[in-house]
Amino acid sequence: MSTPATRALRVALHGDTILTHPRFNKGTAFPAHERKAFGLTGRLPFRVNTLEEQCRRAYDQLSTRDTPLRKNTFLQSLKDQNWTLYYGLISRHLKELIPIIYTPTQADAIANYSHLFRRSEGMFLSFPNQDNMEEDFLEQTRGRDIQLFVCSDAEAILGIGDQGVGGIGITVAKSAIYTLLGGIDPSKAVSVTLDVGTDNEDLLNDDLYVGWPNGRVRGKAYDKFIDKLRRAFLQPLVRKYHPHSLLHFEDFGVNNAKRLLDYYRDQHAVFNDDVQGTGAVTLSALMSAVGVTKSRLLDQRILVYGAGTAGLGITKQLRDAIVQIDNVSEAEANKRFWLHDRYGLVKQSLGINKIRDALQEFVRPDDEWEGVPTNEKGEIGLFETVRKIKPTVLIGCSTQGGAFTEKIIREMARGVDRPIIFPLSNPSRLAEVNPKDANDWTDGKALMASGSPFPPCKHPHGGKDYIVAECNNALIYPGLGYGAMITQARSLSDSMIIAGARRLASLSPALKDPDSALLPDFADARMVNTEIAIAVAEQAIDEGLADIPWKRDEVRDHVMGGMWEPVYPELVYDKDGLH
Ligand SMILES: NC(=O)c1ccc[n+]([C@@H]2O[C@H](COP(=O)([O-])OP(=O)(O)OC[C@H]3O[C@@H](n4cnc5c(N)ncnc54)[C@H](O)[C@@H]3O)[C@@H](O)[C@H]2O)c1
């Protein structure tokens, strides 16, 4: 791989066709000789701008948009016009603009997809067109070197549920983050949405809805569709033409996320962000927090509220790390976890009908709960569990905004000196507790990390503000994915993920100063993901999963040298070139 800055691109487009092609368009930054070669001299105003000047102008235009959603729409249009300018602008204002193109604002853009629609981006594999799936796939990928597929069926978008075809919005946002933070060349990434209908009544009743207006396909018909996808897409096409690509699954429903991951894991480099990315970033934040409390992972009593895709992914990742780092058996490590779902504590007497198979190893025995008050259905509420087990760690991934009430947080703070509290549900309004409140209710003692960005908290007794770490999988997945891609890894193993999480934890500001944030700032996210990619690539080589001719001590050079950057490449007209 080489960066655009170092290699001229040969392009077969001319006139308007190059000006409307977001990959090659430079707008007013086309230099005079390229204007001449591509027939643009009379199509552009005289003055040639630098990318820096274009970014300044675009930032001024953006600033006139008065709501986050309007800014999001503006940036989407900019991306449709000129990738280099889009990524160049966001890179220059990373911390300010990531929340606009990603969580929380992208949730609103997704929910309003059909109304904001201007121009399509990505690949739509729709249930009614399934017989044409192979051709639809080839149309967009033929002859291309694809390194990344980001794929969603939109059943569980962020915490806002089934969003039908609007789910394309999460795959393009995740892809853009791969480019910004992981250096993936955007021309080598494809966002895919599987439109299998929706059960979202608002969408179904909306005559402007642009997806397939049908109830969500489930059961055998869904499995058949996925099977077709597998036969048409993964086996002959992806493996044949893009054998080293990474297949990233995002925001599938709880019943499909883990199943798909397990199914594909041995066949290709696959990654489920909600399970593995979330597990990894939460592990890093927790490693950092136990560094502050000077304890071990094994010493924690961990309460996970919301035992869905993310909740179980986090639990297993933390459990596996305890086994690996503190050297105990899985059964021993499992005892450190208490899971809650909509039916309260996950305990034996709920019966197997309520508890998903995947949760079985974390079911708590009934005799532990004798004498603890229950509701009329025999369920144990969050407050009762907190009072009984005195958790050191409380993690929220329930989509229930405000579920960590004052009473619950104060009870937790009574049982432990430095409560570790991670409200991870997105977007911001679904956070289980506003970190500012948790800070006040714990007298500034809580160690916190949240799924979406929140402002720093004032210390109740003066002193330094507490920076709430953003514990979002975007802080780690671009590096995990890029580390796998650059080494052409045959799979993305658990040890590669743990290596990435450990590297992330080692970069935490709290390591040096216990009053600082538990994770690095998003302003540094590109550097952080580069380091993560290096750790992952080294681990892939150590494990024998890499398929590259170079050695471990060359990893850093390859990782850094292979990263795409938003810089205009030199363009040369060639009738047989790219188009
Ligand atoms: N910070 C991150 O990086 C990150 C990553 C992934 C997911 N998330 C967030 O986590 C949330 C969950 O995502 P998911 O993909 O796991 O969704 P999911 O639907 O698979 O899981 C949500 C779980 O919460 C449970 N739940 C619902 N109401 C509850 C209640 N009152 N009490 C306890 N549990 C309840 C549901 O039954 C379900 O099991 C979302 O808001 C998502 O944005 C954050």
Ligand SMILES: O=C(O)C[C@H](O)C(=O)O
């Ligand atoms: O998309 C995010 O912001 C993180 C995560 O994947 C989620 O589903 O919330």
Ligand SMILES: [Mg+2]
């Ligand atoms: Mg997600």
